């Protein structure tokens with residue numbers, strides 16, 4: 001199967017060049033022909049007026065939490081988790097998680113996202129939805145050491161790795177998901193490190209989300225959550241850490257040394273009043289920072305372009321420096337750096353030999369006029385309704401802003417049905 005994306009503006013090597021062509025063979029980008037013949041291709045996508053970008057990456061989700069979208073807002077993180085979310089999550093089942101995951105995936109595809117990192121449970125159902133939908137994902141079973149299911153969850157994560165890692169044409173990878181320092185005591189982290197190490201799996205966790213978390217860990221263990229996790233060997237697995245709002249210079253130095261990648265979730269951090277992560281310092285030190293939405297219940301959507309805008313805005317105000325997180329930096333977080341966060345080595349760039357995960361953004365909206373700098377327009381003016389075409393692993397999932405494979409009415413109906421079922425059980 002050969003596809004041509006014709007006469008498109010191409011984002012490559014951090015610059016945008018007009019009137020380029022992209023050739024895709026099966027699941028891979030195979031070149032940028034200068035005078036392609038339409039007859040040589042099975043499918044030709046007209047790229048005129050579009051901007052081609054590496055597919056967007058959502059580096060931190062709890063995907064089935066779509067069911068809790070706007071269910072418990074305006075609360076403190078710990079109150080929200082302990083009083084509302086965890087009791088409700090106790091009633092989740094496979095059916096609900098599958099339907100709500102499908103909803104979340106559809107929303108992400110509509111917003112240009114081609115891969116996401118998830119931490120949740122009923123992960124077999126999440127994986128089935130990823131497989132069926134055509135999106136790419138790095139999935140982890142959320143692990144909490146303080147709950148009665150601690151050992152069972154760890155066992156599930158191991159089984160989940162063996163069953164799903166590398167499956168769905170390589171679109172699914174599996175990580176381990178130790179939830180956070182306040183739910184995973186040191187001994188449990190050690191067990192996770194050992195289990196992940198045996199399988200060669202990476203880890204996805206929450207770190208330094210709130211000031212309260214850091215204060216209580218320092219009080220309990222005499223060191224910061226970052227220093228504690230480093231000592232326990234968590235970073236030696238290869239680690240994606242969500243939030244990292246409350247990290248200091250010493251923490252960041254550890255993160256640089258250990259190659260910790262950060263999922264920056266500006267929307268969630270703002271809504272839950274967690275604070276503002278020192279992203280400008282992380283970038284300066286060379287830490288890989290991607291963007292995440294977090295669950296739909298703390299955001300309340302899965303629109304990664306919105307996170308890009310927030311990232312491009314809030315750090316300027318916070319540091320009183322309009323030069324931090326410039327347009328290209330924000331775009332890079334949503335694409336190349338995001339892919340690196342998920343541990344991908346052949347995704348995140350539009351280059352020959354890379355996987356064909358491509359998002360085309362339509363530049364015909366009035367907010368794209370007059371046609372000044374496209375990078376700047378993308379970072380500061382565009383919105384996700386501009387996303388026109390989404391390709392994952394060489395397959396078109398959205399075209400002309402319409403889904404090509406998913407039955408959206410059915411997905412909405414299933415989301416409603418399973419929400420009713422869950423809430424009637426509460």
Ligand SMILES: N[C@@H](CCSC[C@H]1O[C@@H](n2cnc3c(=O)[nH]cnc32)[C@H](O)[C@@H]1O)C(=O)O
Pocket residue numbers: 062081085086089119120121141142143144147149153179180206209268294295298
């Ligand atoms: N302990 C659960 C699984 C945990 S999955 C990951 C957890 O992270 C929770 N979560 C969602 N957003 C946040 C956040 O911002 N900070 C901390 N936890 C969150 C989410 O509700 C979910 O319970 C079990 O096996 O029963």
Ligand SMILES: [Zn+2]
Pocket residue numbers: 060061062206242294295
């Ligand atoms: Zn989270």
